[in-house]
Amino acid sequence: MELLKIQGLTKVIKKKKILDNISLTVNSGEIVGFLGPNGAGKTTTIKLIMGLFRITEGEIKICGHDIVADFEAAMANVGGIVENPDLYRRMTGRENLEYFASMYDNVDKKNIDDVVELVKMSERIDDKVKTYSLGMCQRVGIAQALLHNPRLLVLDEPTNGLDPIGIKELRDLLKYLAKEAGVGVFISSHLLSEMELMCDRIYIIDEGVIIGEKTIHDNGESQEELIFEYTFVTDDNVKTFSYFNKLQTNCRMEKDGVVVVMKRSEMPSLIKELVNQGIGIYAVNQKHRTLEQDFISITTGSKKQIR
């Protein structure tokens, strides 16, 4: 079931097209990533979904309710965080939640206790928000998004400020909500590695246009199809370089070895071939991918997969 459906969405701010004809969907039980560099239009899209921005063109439907024509019904089904979770600093965490709860018809004290328990804030929830760290604000932010058991969750870079354990917990929580409760999750990030660990699908946005969509079946398979930068440290770098050069791959000599950019799945056979040629390999380092490389790999990858 389509929980979020965006069609032909365009947003113009001060005569500048921030979003250009974007369409995407989020289904029930699905975690959808929204990937893009800073300024690509991620937050703008999310603000449009959450009703903070007015739509220039196109339409957004949440659970079948148009957010312009039927704002209240649409918003009753969605919870989320936009940009930072800025809570009322003069109140305690619980007072914040109570304040937001007052705007829904179906939220009671029990719901508040439950979500506080869920984000593990029971100990500090009655302290003033002033005293919270960014991570704690983020946890309360997630709590307020879940307050009314929404069918769709829209999260804008929710891992900001969370420690690694917190990130892991959030990941598990979202997976649990998606698989067990059938919640649809739309989550933006500029870190692909993070997305890959939990998303079923990823949309990539750049300069206001969706430039790719990638379905991730499981982590292993997707890794194989991705392109990484490998540094070969051998006993004969010159020979190694000339070998790769002959294969017409993207390669260069650097002071600590030969750097090659290629698909992960091609590596085992290549190494075997090098060994056969009598080159001694001390080490092959797979470099952590930069965002730029993520885009390169994703876009090229997705182009191959989608016709």
Add this chain to the structure above:
Amino acid sequence: MSFLRQIKVEIKSILKSRFLLVIAILVVASSAVLPVISFIVEQNRNRDGGGGGIVRPLPITAPSYSVVDIDIAYPEMSGQEPIVIEGITITSDNPFYWHINALMQEKDNLEMDKGRFSDLEVLDLVHSLIDEEIKYFALFAQHITEHTDYRIELAWNGTQKIYEKFIYEHNDVSADKLMEAVSYKMGLDPDSFKEKYIDITPEQRLEALDKLEEDLNAINKVAADNDFPQYINLRIQQEEDRIADFKEQIAIHEESIIQNPSQEDSLNTIIEELRRSIEIIETITIPTLQLRLERNIIPGEDTWENRALSDIEINRNQLLYTEIISEEEFNKERHYVLQYGSYEKYVRAMQAQIDEYNTAIMVGEKSLEAGKPDMKFVPKGSRNRTVEFLRYSIFVAMFAVLLGGWSIASEFQHGTIRLLMIRPKTRTKILMAKFFAALALSIAIYILGSLLNLIANGILFGFSDYAYPNYTISGEVNFVAYYLPKLLACTVSIIFAFAVAFMLSVIIKNVAVAVALPIACFIGCNIVLATFTYSETMNWLAYTPIPYVQISSFFTQNTMVRYILQRGIPLSLPYGIMLLLVLSAICTVVSVYIFKTRDITD
């Protein structure tokens, strides 16, 4: 229903801010603290005796009309030796002490200044004349110890009779010496002196002496027995004597017109003035004295009846001197033309003035008739204090500006607006909930503060004052009915200030600017008002909101608006209230429109 609940939630959320909560409590508390402060201050002032260090012996000028509504502070003299005259001890706080003291000094001084008299016998005469006077005042001093005693006035009026009696009694002295001696104390014209005191038969002299004796006895009797009805009779007699005197003067002047027609104009003016004086005595002074007798209103006492009576007297006097001149005459008077601009405006201003006098007279008469004072005659009563406290609305309006300016702008500044606007409530609903929450809070604080002030005034200055009615052209109104509409009218100022600040909060999204700008505008309005109070510009300013931003100034004393109204500028309170309400509504509509259509960005 859910909207009202939402307003409740918003009010709670506002009060979670410790800063605003503290200010709100301070604003409310100040309303009860201010009466306590003025109570303590006034208590202290009374204990001081109110001298304030000013040394003022006696109110020397004998008042011919008892205008009592003046708060004279008499010095409390300590360390001065009491004077003893014929067994009567006069202490330094006696109202006659300083006069008697001065007379005795005068005697000593004359010893040193013998040369000014032609003969030592004259000096002796002056001495005994002063002795007579001292004796006369000592008698009063014996019975009268309060500075506010009505009989003091009587004492002053009797001195002339002392001098006359002295002249008649000393018919054995040569007329020239007698005249020289007496003219030291009273102004004399040699011809009339001879005519009146010297060239008379012994029978006439005895008769005059008897009459003086009788008068002085009557005065002394009033002084000794505190005989108020007798006092009134004497006063009426005095006034009737004055009328007779004026009539005589008129006859003389009329005669000289016949003899000397060239002076007709100036003499006519004098005659007219005299006739008016007679009219004042006949229609104002004597009836007032009769009223005093009737209702036993003793002059000099600091009572509301005296205030009401003197208010009636003053306003009747004013009314007699106020007349609307014809258009021709008006155009001849250059300064009138400059002051009023046009004849029409002049007539309007004068008519307003006359109406004011008539209303004042009516209020005074009604109060005396019912025996229940209007609040204007109880200036330090609870009612006046409570009405003056309507000014408090401006204080609360500033608080409302703070709330309004803070309300939306702070959400933007702290970014909390992004977590707020993703709720299943339309923007209009959220904005209106915040609007009415902050407005309701401001008005609640105003009403609560005013109520607290009313009660505090009652406790400190007496609840009984609230029980008296006020008098208006349309009739008697009890204090609640008088006060409540004014209180509500003043909330309009709060609503307007709030609506402006709230709109700026939505548009500018900066708390400091949204709060500072309305306050600056308010100060600006006051400056404009002060600058143009007496200028022609005021005529069109009367149609702008500027004179109306502080509605309480229509009800409280000594405000710019009161001065403007006195000039006959058509400031209309109902118009002002409507204007402010309409402008408030426009501000609110603009706020909603902008908030609804604009993207939520910080």
